[in-house]
Amino acid sequence: MKKRIVVIGFVGTQLDAGKAAGRWERWRPSVAITQHPDVVVDRFELLYSGRFGELAQAVAADMATVSPETEVVLRDVPMDDPWDFEQVYSALYDFAQSYRFDTENEEYWIHITTGTHVVQICLFLMTEAFYFPGRLLQTSPPRRMGPGEPGSFVLIDLDLSKYDRIAQRFSREQEEGVAFLKSGIATRNARFNTMIDEIERVAIRSKAPMLLMGPTGAGKSFLARRVYELKRARHQIDGRFVEINCATLHGDGAGSTLFGHIKGSFTGASSDRPGLLRAAHKGLLFLDEIGELGLDEQAMLLKAVEEKRFLPVGGDHEVQSDFQLIAGTNRDLAHEVAAGRFREDLFARINLWTYELPGLVDRPEDIEPNIDYLLQQVGAEQGQMARFNKEARERYMRYAASPDAAWSGNFRDLSASVTRMVTLAEAGRINDDIVSGELARLQRQWRPQQKPAEFDLESVMSPEAFAALDLFDAMQLRSVIQICRTSKSLSDAGRKLYAISRETKAKPNDADRLKKYLTRFGLDWETIAR
Known part of the structure; x- marks a missing residue:
């Protein structure tokens, strides 16, 4: 099915202006877009600011004259100074965030010929950063002016390599994406930061499966959800975030939970069930502990990932679901393949983008910024912001980064520890007594892990x-x-x-x-x- 063409652009306060009959002798860029005989613009989102509303209405009326099939939607994008970069960028950002893009059914052309130079630059940058999920539209006047001469136009796809010289990554947007994935935590571990930088680029550019490895509590589920939210903010995904821990799936119920079932397909199947893969259509499916899946479910999952279709349990007709997969595991899947417990073909399919999240003991320099983040989060949840006094903070940090701190549950242990201290803090002050009690609790909790067999x-x-x-x-x-x-x-x-x-x-x-x-x-x- 051919997609509808939607043009988004500012009214040209000089180029589009004109009231007398002679205006039809002039080339007016916005009107000219709708005059091309071989292009049907289904909708024109005509942006204007404040006092130019009357001009926008006149331009819309002229568009209706030459192209009745084009729906013109007037959008007031408030800005006091169209030459102020901050104002323009903020106004366009707000517009992009509130606009309901339908990339499955509509193709977007972002017109950059009209508007101030600042408007044009911001439209370029926001299209390049995927806030406007479309192509740039550049129009030019005809060589010979005359009634009905629309001139020419060029569509610029910033995803194509031939535009690499003009489609440089906008560093601010990339930095914001990385900070978003880290929830604004100023992490210091160089290896972790490098990994997150790459995940941000992959998340924006690729729909391929991603595999997150690491110990329990290292943040695999948290990172998967942040990837989903980042892609959704860039209009690259519309559906839901669906998460399941495969360790909770057993027997016949595993296939039913993931792929759905048909009524009567087994005892207890009293109605149809769509399953989680269909619930994740157009969204992101996070399968944590994927190594726990049975071999039959692995085979069905491989087909679903590769072909976007599969059979529900007991069904005769395939159903479809187009989702992006992120898998998580604390196992060595290569070892599981060698042992015959994980399918080699599925491992090859999900092993394109593989990242190993380090545990907390491998990131001691990141404990302090994560504690500051948790203090804010837990304080907001409990309605009481808490802070360490100087001596208590130094003592807690010294122990937290020492070899005596096992952090076997990784960030779950750290989150629980901070939650306890905030809860006990009187008037929001975490003092030395509270830290003493917490350190004793952690030592009791980890004591079995702190007594390894004596080395020979x-x-x-x-x-x-x-x-x-x-x-x-x-x-x-x-x-x-x-x-x-x-x-x-x-x-x-x-x-x-x-x-x-x-x-x-x-x-x-x-x-x-x-x-x-x-x-x-x-x-x-x-x-x-x-």
Whole structure:
């Protein structure tokens, strides 16, 4: 089905003006768009500001004369100064956010020939940033003026590579998108920030499946929802955000929940059920813990992702659903494929954009900004904003970033901890007593995880070297090796072991300090890690 053509553009206060009969001898850009014999404009959204309403009405009347089939909709876009960038951009942004774009049935042309230069620049930038989901329309006067001469027009698709020189990413919009994905949290971890930068670009440009890996509580569900909200704000998605934890799906109910069923297809199926995939039509489906899905459901999901159609349980006729998939897992799916528990073809299909979200212990520098964010969130929910006093804050932060803090539940543990302290805060002050109680609670909660089996030093040292160790050195070395074996690199282990003393050094070299310590006992990182 051919899409309806909708033009969006400002009335030209000079170029479109004219009242006498002689106006038809002139080229007027907005009217001329509707005069092309081979183009039918179904609707023209004619924007104007305040005092130019009368001119807009006159231009609309002339459009109706030359193109009765064109519906002209007058839109007052308030701005005091059309040469003020901030005013113009804000006015157009508000218009774009409130306008109901229907990209499935309508094609949008954004006219950039009329309006002030500032208006034209803002229209370009907002189309390039997908706030206006369409193509730029540039019109030109005819070589020879005469009645009914519409001139020429060019459509510019900013998605095409040949326009790369003029379609540079608008840095402010990209930065806003990244900040949106992080909920405005000023995260400091370089690896995490680089990952979010790429996710923002992929979310805007691609509809392909995305795979989010990471431990429980690392924020996979939260990030998936933010991706959905970002795409919805850019008019790239219209449907719902649908989320399901696949670990809750068992037996026959798994297929029914995901793909729906037909009435009478099994005992208890008293009516038709559409299923979650159909509920996510034109939206985003987040399947958390996708590794828990059964092999039959995996095969049906692969067909649904690739062909946008599938059979409901007990059905004879395929149904359709066009959704974007984001999958989450805390398993190593490559290992699951090798073990025969996950389909290789499905893994290949969802493994195009794969991101591993680090746990909280791998992002100690991000604990503080996340605590500040949680203080605001929990305070708003409870109607009482809370703050640490200086000593209490320093003590909590020192423990939170130390190797003693397991953060096994990651951000769920952190959120629960902040919630408890805010709830107990009298007059909004989190003091040292509240922090003492909270740290004791966290230590009790993590105690089973803080007592790993004692490391056998003889497995990495010769009997002679082990026999020469003082008890003090042996106990200290065991603790150091335990930290090393739970760290990703020599530098990571060094940061954990020297978290306090490194703050006093202008150029801390944690890896070098740890390497020298291990060398004293004839050990190296490769031996320990192995």
